[in-house]
Amino acid sequence: MGAGPSGATAAERRFRFELAAHPASPAQARRLTRARLNGWAVCEDTCDTAALVVSELVTNAIVHTTSRRITCELRSLREGECLRIAVRDEGHACSGPRPAEGRPAEEHGRGLLLVAALSTAWGALEAETGAGLTVWAELPARPSHDLGSGA
Numbered sequence: 001m002g003a004g005p006s007g008a009t010a011a012e013r014r015f016r017f018e019l020a021a022h023p024a025s026p027a028q029a030r031r032l033t034r035a036r037l038n039g040w041a042v043c044e045d046t047c048d049t050a051a052l053v054v055s056e057l058v059t060n061a062i063v064h065t066t067s068r069r070i071t072c073e074l075r076s077l078r079e080g081e082c083l084r085i086a087v088r089d090e091g092h093a094c095s096g097p098r099p100a101e102g103r104p105a106e107e108h109g110r111g112l113l114l115v116a117a118l119s120t121a122w123g124a125l126e127a128e129t130g131a132g133l134t135v136w137a138e139l140p141a142r143p144s145h146d147l148g149s150g151a
Helices: 025-039 044-063 111-118
Strands: 014-020 069-077 082-088 121-126 133-140
Touching (some): 014 025, 025 069, 044 082, 044 111, 044 133, 111 121, 111 133
Antiparallel strands (some): 014 069, 069 082, 121 133
16 A cells, blocks of 8 residues: 555544634534545545534534634544544533433434444543543545446
8 A cells, every 4th residue: 555645554544633612613624524535535425424423523522612622633544444533622521422312303412323323433532631522433434436336
């Protein structure tokens, strides 16, 4: 497998960016995610799913924490077969993230249910130093050239 522009192979691809905890940041996170994954030649379905997951995790970090900055990271794992998305905030609610239960008619509160449904695995890790929580999700990823043209 060849090295990319940064000298990393597909198995080691990593992209990190920071955002202000601002209502416009989920849209910016979606744009940055799509641009990077398109550059990595990831299939459109994975790009769509990753953009949605990033948006949900960034929104949760903005709405449910006292963060001023949010850090997002995209990583290609297992020879490019898996995409790991991680969003770190600066401070969280004491109970940590949990999918909402029993509120199907409500407009809000289903973001983590969506993340859980779209990802092969997800979870949260407390910061080893300082305050903060990293919420992560893993998605299956296929290069765009792996998609067949048959129906």
